[in-house]
Amino acid sequence: MDKKKLTKKAGIIVDIAMYALLLIQMLIVFTGTTIHEFLGIAFFVCLIIHCIFKRWWLPSLLKKRDTKTPKPRVIFNIVTILLALSIIAMILSAMDVSRVIFPDISLIGSVDIHRYLATAVLTLGVIHGGMHFIMRAKQKKKAIILTSLAAAATLAIGLALVPYMNRHLKKVEISYSETVTGEKAQWNGGKAIVIYFTRVGNTDFEEDIDAVSGASLLRADGELMGSDELIADMLCDITGLESRAITLTGEKYPSSYNDTVSVAGKEKSDSARPEIEPIDISGYDDIILIYPLWWGDIPMPVATFLEQNDFGGKSIHLIATQGSSGYGSSTATIKSLASGAEVNEIMSIYCEDIPESRDMLLEWVKNR
Ligand SMILES: Cc1cc2nc3c(=O)[nH]c(=O)nc-3n(C[C@H](O)[C@H](O)[C@H](O)COP(=O)(O)O)c2cc1C
Known part of the structure; x- marks a missing residue:
């Protein structure tokens, strides 16, 4: 397998790992705080690897083009920027929530926001992954409907889980x-x-x-x-x-x-x-x-x-x-x-x- 194909495969594995880690972290009520926090570190490591694989993306945003950027690409870039911002905010808010690895750091001053940011990251992550799928799909309409449904379901489940998690975790x-x-x-x-x-x-x-x-x-x-x-x-x-x-x-x-x-x-x-x-x-x-x-x-x-x-x-x-x-x-x-x-x-x-x-x-x- 050539290097390009191998890097692409590794990138997909890292992305899947990130989704999986986020999903497992949403189950903190069952995993407990310590596992949740170490999985958070694993997510952070995967994120760094993801950024290294996709290091071309940020310069490509700033690059001047002769032709107009196609509309789907513009939407994709907006979703990716929102996703990146919510991941940064989620990681910062994790410091406020941490009781095991960073017990004394408080950056945002709110614990509740971490759960909402995690829901935003997961939802935007589904849209982000879905857009890759839409851009490659032959039946675009079907792919758009599937992605929208998956994103709406993720958002609804995430928001419904927040009060449940508060009930279990709130201090x-x-x-x-x-x-x-x-x-x-x-x-x-x-x-x-x-x-x-x-x-x-x-x-x-x-x-x-x-x-x-x-x-x-x-x-x-x-x-x-x-x-x-x-x-x-x-x-x-x-x-x-x-x-x-x-x-x-x-x-x-x-x-x-x-x-x-x-x-x-x-x-x-x-x-x-x-x-x-x-x-x-x-x-x-x-x-x-x-x-x-x-x-x-x-x-x-x-x-x-x-x-x-x-x-x-x-x-x-x-x-x-x-x-x-x-x-x-x-x-x-x-x-x-x-x-x-x-x-x-x-x-x-x-x-x-x-x-x-x-x-x-x-x-x-x-x-x-
Ligand atoms: C064992 C247990 C079962 C619970 N079952 C329910 C329930 O069926 N419905 C509900 O709305 N809240 C339920 N709760 C949440 C509690 O009613 C709620 O958190 C309560 O305010 C806790 O008060 P306390 O801190 O004085 O124990 C349950 C809590 C515990 C510990």
């Missing part, structure tokens, strides 16, 4: 006093208590938890905090009520988000009742129950709490945090388990809105 830093404290309002009703369940406190977090993929962490003034604990604290600050956490006495949940999802799924299908520290609610009329939606329902330790107590004559007010499923079948489950209780309308809070939900909670308390 949010807040100031406790700025987030929790503020205007007060009276709880209009009987004697009330806030009961909440959250992952922090019920999870065996590893020492180096920041490097664990899917930790989905919230830090208040640097301290690990559960999202539902934060909601409980906001509500207590607004109303002056006291709160109690539903706490496991036995085995805790694993620190990886995915593993917790598996364990929780099994608990739900087995109708398990994990043991918890008893909470005495006999002296209260109103129970404000805050819980994360797990598998479209209440976490099983919350089921234990509901079954351990007598709710006769009491009112339950529900707040569910969730990653997109509203409140699933949790209200129905609570009604069936908390026998004798009056179960009030539920408020559902999307997990990403939790740090900004104090005003909403204040309105909820005022308008009851």
